[in-house]
Amino acid sequence: MSATTTSAEAVARVRLVRRRTARRGRLIVAVLTVVLLAAFAARVLLGDYLVTVPDLVRVLSGENLPGTSFVVLDSKLPRAVGAVLAGAAFGLGGALFQTVLRNPLASPDIIGIGAGASAAAVAAIVLFGVTGGWLAVWAVVGALGTGLAILLLAGPRSGARLVLIGVACSAALVSVVQYLFTRASLYDAQEGLLWITGSLNQAAWPGLGRLAVEVLVLVAATAALAPRLAAAELGADSAAGLGVPVRGVMPLLLVGVLLTALATAVTGPIAFVGLIAGPLSRRLNRDRVTLPGAALVGAVVVEISDYIGAYAVPETNLPVGVITGAVGAVVLIWLIARDPSRRRA
Amino acid sequence: MTTRLNTSRLVADAVRLGYGERTVVDGLSLHVPDGQVTAIVGANACGKSTLLRGMARLLAPASGGVLLDGELVHRRPTREVAKVLGLLPQSPVTPEGITVADLVARGRYPHQRFFVRRSSQDDEAVARALELTGTVDLAERCVDELSGGQRQRVWVAMALAQETELLLLDEPTSYLDLAHQVDLLDLLHELNAERGTTIVMVLHELNLAARYADRLVVMKDGGIVAEGPPAVLTEQVVEDAFGLRSRVVPDPVTGTPLVVPIGRRHQHSHQHSHQQAHEERERHRMIIEEVRVARRERLSPSFVRVELTGQGLAELGVDGPTYDQRIKLVFPGAAGTLPRLEAGPPGEYSWYSDWQALPEAERGHMRTYTVRDLYGSGEARRLVVDVVVHPAHDPGDVGPGAAWAEQVQPGDAVVVVGPKIGVDWGGIAFAPGTADDLLLVGDETAVPAVAAILGQLPADARGTAYLEVPWVEDIQQLRAPRGVEVVWLSRCGEAPGSHVVPALRRHLGLGGDAVVERAENEIWDEPEVPVAAGRYAWIAGESGVVRTLRRTLVSEAGWDKGEVAFMGYWRIGVAMA
Numbered sequence: 001m002s003a004t005t006t007s008a009e010a011v012a013r014v015r016l017v018r019r020r021t022a023r024r025g026r027l028i029v030a031v032l033t034v035v036l037l038a039a040f041a042a043r044v045l046l047g048d049y050l051v052t053v054p055d056l057v058r059v060l061s062g063e064n065l066p067g068t069s070f071v072v073l074d075s076k077l078p079r080a081v082g083a084v085l086a087g088a089a090f091g092l093g094g095a096l097f098q099t100v101l102r103n104p105l106a107s108p109d110i111i112g113i114g115a116g117a118s119a120a121a122v123a124a125i126v127l128f129g130v131t132g133g134w135l136a137v138w139a140v141v142g143a144l145g146t147g148l149a150i151l152l153l154a155g156p157r158s159g160a161r162l163v164l165i166g167v168a169c170s171a172a173l174v175s176v177v178q179y180l181f182t183r184a185s186l187y188d189a190q191e192g193l194l195w196i197t198g199s200l201n202q203a204a205w206p207g208l209g210r211l212a213v214e215v216l217v218l219v220a221a222t223a224a225l226a227p228r229l230a231a232a233e234l235g236a237d238s239a240a241g242l243g244v245p246v247r248g249v250m251p252l253l254l255v256g257v258l259l260t261a262l263a264t265a266v267t268g269p270i271a272f273v274g275l276i277a278g279p280l281s282r283r284l285n286r287d288r289v290t291l292p293g294a295a296l297v298g299a300v301v302v303e304i305s306d307y308i309g310a311y312a313v314p315e316t317n318l319p320v321g322v323i324t325g326a327v328g329a330v331v332l333i334w335l336i337a338r339d340p341s342r343r344r345a
Numbered sequence: 346m347t348t349r350l351n352t353s354r355l356v357a358d359a360v361r362l363g364y365g366e367r368t369v370v371d372g373l374s375l376h377v378p379d380g381q382v383t384a385i386v387g388a389n390a391c392g393k394s395t396l397l398r399g400m401a402r403l404l405a406p407a408s409g410g411v412l413l414d415g416e417l418v419h420r421r422p423t424r425e426v427a428k429v430l431g432l433l434p435q436s437p438v439t440p441e442g443i444t445v446a447d448l449v450a451r452g453r454y455p456h457q458r459f460f461v462r463r464s465s466q467d468d469e470a471v472a473r474a475l476e477l478t479g480t481v482d483l484a485e486r487c488v489d490e491l492s493g494g495q496r497q498r499v500w501v502a503m504a505l506a507q508e509t510e511l512l513l514l515d516e517p518t519s520y521l522d523l524a525h526q527v528d529l530l531d532l533l534h535e536l537n538a539e540r541g542t543t544i545v546m547v548l549h550e551l552n553l554a555a556r557y558a559d560r561l562v563v564m565k566d567g568g569i570v571a572e573g574p575p576a577v578l579t580e581q582v583v584e585d586a587f588g589l590r591s592r593v594v595p596d597p598v599t600g601t602p603l604v605v606p607i608g609r610r611h612q613h614s615h616q617h618s619h620q621q622a623h624e625e626r627e628r629h630r631m632i633i634e635e636v637r638v639a640r641r642e643r644l645s646p647s648f649v650r651v652e653l654t655g656q657g658l659a660e661l662g663v664d665g666p667t668y669d670q671r672i673k674l675v676f677p678g679a680a681g682t683l684p685r686l687e688a689g690p691p692g693e694y695s696w697y698s699d700w701q702a703l704p705e706a707e708r709g710h711m712r713t714y715t716v717r718d719l720y721g722s723g724e725a726r727r728l729v730v731d732v733v734v735h736p737a738h739d740p741g742d743v744g745p746g747a748a749w750a751e752q753v754q755p756g757d758a759v760v761v762v763g764p765k766i767g768v769d770w771g772g773i774a775f776a777p778g779t780a781d782d783l784l785l786v787g788d789e790t791a792v793p794a795v796a797a798i799l800g801q802l803p804a805d806a807r808g809t810a811y812l813e814v815p816w817v818e819d820i821q822q823l824r825a826p827r828g829v830e831v832v833w834l835s836r837c838g839e840a841p842g843s844h845v846v847p848a849l850r851r852h853l854g855l856g857g858d859a860v861v862e863r864a865e866n867e868i869w870d871e872p873e874v875p876v877a878a879g880r881y882a883w884i885a886g887e888s889g890v891v892r893t894l895r896r897t898l899v900s901e902a903g904w905d906k907g908e909v910a911f912m913g914y915w916r917i918g919v920a921m922a
């Protein structure tokens with residue numbers, strides 16, 4: 001141990017390390033933003049119906065090009081924007097849960113918030129014949145209700161407990177959904193099935209505008225609450241010692257539930273995005289949590305998955321949830337396999 | 346004894362704490378003395394961690410209250426509390442992939458304002474915390490990669506970055522090996538000494554607790570069994586709190602209580618073999634003897650030389666040079682009699698707690714001195730002590746040691762507590778190892794020690810000694826190796842340290858001046874023997890001066906802490922045993 005470091009040197013060293021951490025965070029955000037823009041552009045310009053950049057500019061500046069205008073404004077663009085918003089919301093919501101509860105499995109889609117939305121939406125379709133905007137309201141209420149119920153049952157202290165209770169709730173809700181299907185007409189069943197798989201087919205402007213505002217507000221709330229997250233990461237006791245008691249992290253979980261619920265209302269539960277965005281963004285950031293990273297990874301994953309879903313199989317338009325479900329399952333297995341060896345006391 | 350005004354910012358007032366239905370701590374009250382180190386000990390599940398959690402506001406009391414600066418801690422805004430009261434919990438969670446600097450910076454949370462995440466103040470606090478814990482060199486490392494000892498230091502640093510005046514720690518040494526335990530406790534001790542931080546820690550290791558705490562709180566079944574200076578740790582208390590029979594003997598290194606468990610396996614033989622008991626007693630014993638003054642000589646205005654003689658001195662001493670060997674003298678108290686320290690039921694060898702248990706008037710006064718010389722053998726053995734007679738600051742505050750030396754007559758009795766030949770009792774701080782460049786610095790109370798050290802060093806030793814005494818007449822003729830330069834400084838009525846501090850700065854080639862600090866606590870640190878040949882400094886005297894000197898050496902001149910032994914022998918305005 002060299003005891004001769006002067007204070008000024010030590011300060012400079014601390015500053016250097018902390019700057020480096022911050023700079024790496026910014027770099028990751030920048031790179032992911034570029035990737036997202038690329039995916040976004042691909043989604044809008046490429047595919048079965050090619051759009052040239054000049055055409056796109058003309059359409060966006062209000063010119064009416066027969067055919068192109070419709071495809072861009074009513075199909076490609078809303079889907080691409082919806083993918084960004086929903087992906088970011090799922091990714092951020094998932095990362096919030098995982099970080100606060102210090103458990104990579106504790107993401108809203110595993111613990112049944114998606115299932116809650118599904119159960120409510122399917123019930124609305126099958127039992128009451130609800131469609132359109134009201135379906136979203138049902139879904140939000142279902143997701144919020146499930147989220148709050150699980151938080152109340154488990155308490156925010158232990159991630160493991162919450163995961164167990166959440167998985168149980170999720171299973172119960174899935175069986176509710178299945179029961180509802182047995183009573184549904186063929187048409188309703190198909191409608192419901194599409195909804196619970198999660199897809200961007202219904203993405204349309206008024207709904208997306210609302211979602212954009214909601215996501216922005218919730219992102220701002222997350223930014224304001226983020227310092228608490230830094231304390232919460234050190235364990236409940238340390239956090240309380242620093243002045244962030246257990247009840248102080250509840251708002252963060254609430255934001256997570258809201259993000260997931262509101263996005264689900266628009267797109268249905270897109271499987272596994274909330275689960276994998278956090279861990280993937282961590283891998284990029286040398287294992288450090290990065291909330292902006294998680295949001296961007298979520299957006300990229302949904303954007304690319306939707307593109308693949310739309311064009312991978314000719315003549316078929318697979319819902320985005322099918323693709324994320326398949327990819328997510330692999331990531332989940334990888335996460336579980338890798339977890340024990342990485343964890344140290 | 347130390348007359349210190351004991352105030353408490355943190356108070357537990359008849360608290361009842363528990364989890365759900367289960368009450369763990371019931372109606373317990375505790376005043377945490379400011380500026381001191383308090384250790385809470387007790388058997389598993391006695392409620393010690395629960396008590397700490399209650400005081401740290403992690404657990405709300407079912408009844409009673411925890412007061413911080415007179416206000417209920419649970420009622421105060423928790424973030425405001427976090428600026429005053431820091432906590433290191435038992436098992437904090439290390440976020441994956443975090444660097445040391447980033448982790449420590451999390452301790453700044455209570456001080457950060459909305460959206461102003463990283464200020465230069467924060468960076469400075471983080472750097473200070475890293476320096477205090479000796480972890481600057483780890484700043485960019487990943488916490489996951491560190492060893493257990495390093496990691497624990499980093500966590501302490503994170504609690505320090507919070508810059509609170511009170512710090513609570515829940516078993517900070519668990520999971521550490523012995524060397525790292527001692528290392529960490531040294532660190533906490535230093536923190537307490539240098540920053541005056543009030544420390545409360547739950548500790549598992551009784552003997553370390555007794556050694557490092559100013560105050561012990563022994564708990565059992567959610568209540569307090571004993572509370573007070575480490576000497577409260579008696580065999581009876583150990584039995585009450587832990588259900589364990591033991592011997593409590595003075596720690597050979599520090600003199601604090603050392604608990605030696607007996608256990609079932611050894612109980613039988615212990616109880617029944619008188620011979621064994623006697624042998625054990627012999628082994629642990631030091632000399633505690635009543636002796637007589639043979640001669641008293643006034644050396645100069647500030648020094649009186651006292652020579653002691655008596656049968657009991659025959660075995661006093663150490664194998665090898667005595668250097669700054671310390672002993673204790675016990676003078677008669679108000680009752681005019683000396684305590685009989687050996688008396689007591691057989692099997693009770695804890696002389697210090699025996700002594701403390703005596704009524705004030707019979708106890709006399711105990712003070713620490715240095716063996717200036719030890720000569721003669723058998724019945725003619727003499728112990729020479731040079732006692733500083735210092736001016737009384739006010740008539741009520743005359744030092745008993747100085748007063749005794751002023752009026753003592755040949756034939757008067759005094760009790761000597763000291764090492765017994767062949768027993769490694771400790772009590773020598775001077776340990777230069779293989780260092781070949783010595784620096785000895787002290788005031789008048791350290792003159793006897795420096796004189797003895799210089800007289801016993803090998804002839805080829807090299808170095809410098811600075812001695813500050815009150816008056817020119819106090820300068821003595823010392824025997825010293827040729828290579829050691831002895832510089833005397835007389836302060837002629839000025840404040841202690843006023844001459845020796847500038848002299849040392851000149852010696853080190855440092856410009857400017859240093860303000861002599863006032864010490865809030867006793868300070869004492871004997872580093873381990875330096876491994877490499879090199880320099881070694883030994884500093885003793887008034888605690889504030891010693892602190893200033895040490896800071897000059899370590900912080901300004903860049904000496905390694907391991908190269909500097911520093912000992913506060915006395916403290917302005919405070920009576921010391």
Ligand SMILES: Cc1cc2nc3c(=O)[nH]c(=O)nc-3n(C[C@H](O)[C@H](O)[C@H](O)COP(=O)(O)OP(=O)(O)OC[C@H]3O[C@@H](n4cnc5c(N)ncnc54)[C@H](O)[C@@H]3O)c2cc1C
Pocket residue numbers: 671712713714715716730731732733734735736737738742743744745746747748789790791793794913914915916917918919920921922
């Ligand atoms: C390891 C060790 C070795 C020591 N060796 C020696 C030794 O060889 N000879 C020796 O004389 N002392 C020695 N001391 C110091 C001695 O123990 C203290 O000086 C002692 O506290 C003085 O006792 P006292 O009863 O005279 O005064 P105390 O009761 O301790 O103090 C009464 C008042 O007098 C003040 N006071 C104490 N000392 C001085 C002083 N020197 N000048 C001005 N004011 C003072 C105090 O601040 C206090 O206000 C040693 C101390 C230690 C720890």
